[in-house]
Amino acid sequence: MAASALMVVPFTKFLPLINEIGxxxxxxxxxxEAxxxxxxTCEILKNRVHVAExxxxxxxxxxxDRGDFF
Structure with missing residues (x-):
């Protein structure tokens, strides 16, 4: 009885799903990666701002000390 309830689904039916997951x-x-x-990039910018500060x-x-220079 349980064997008759099984349904075979062709592999090609799963290809769109597999492609979408990929x-x-x-x-x-x-x-x-981005x-x-x-x-x-943010770490580099932070370091540059720190150096400028x-x-x-x-x-x-x-x-x-050097008012004449400024």
């Missing part, structure tokens, strides 16, 4: 997987990989790139602080301190 497309989602590829899109996720691209997003992760996020990693953005993270590195230190330079401005240094100039402010030296302005008091």
């Amino acid at each position: 497309n989602f997987f590829n899109e996720i990989i691209e997003l992760v 996020a990693e790139h953005n993270k590195r 230190l330079a401005v602080r240094d100039l402010r301190e030296k302005r008091k």
Whole structure:
């Protein structure tokens, strides 16, 4: 009785689903790679802003000592 309830589904019916899952997987990989790139870019920008801030602080301190230069 249970054997008669089984239905055979051709593999070709699953191909669109398999392709769609593959497309989602590829899109996720691209997003992760973009996020990693953005993270590195933001870290570099943060470091550059920090260096610029230190330079401005240094100039402010030296302005008091070398008023003729500024």
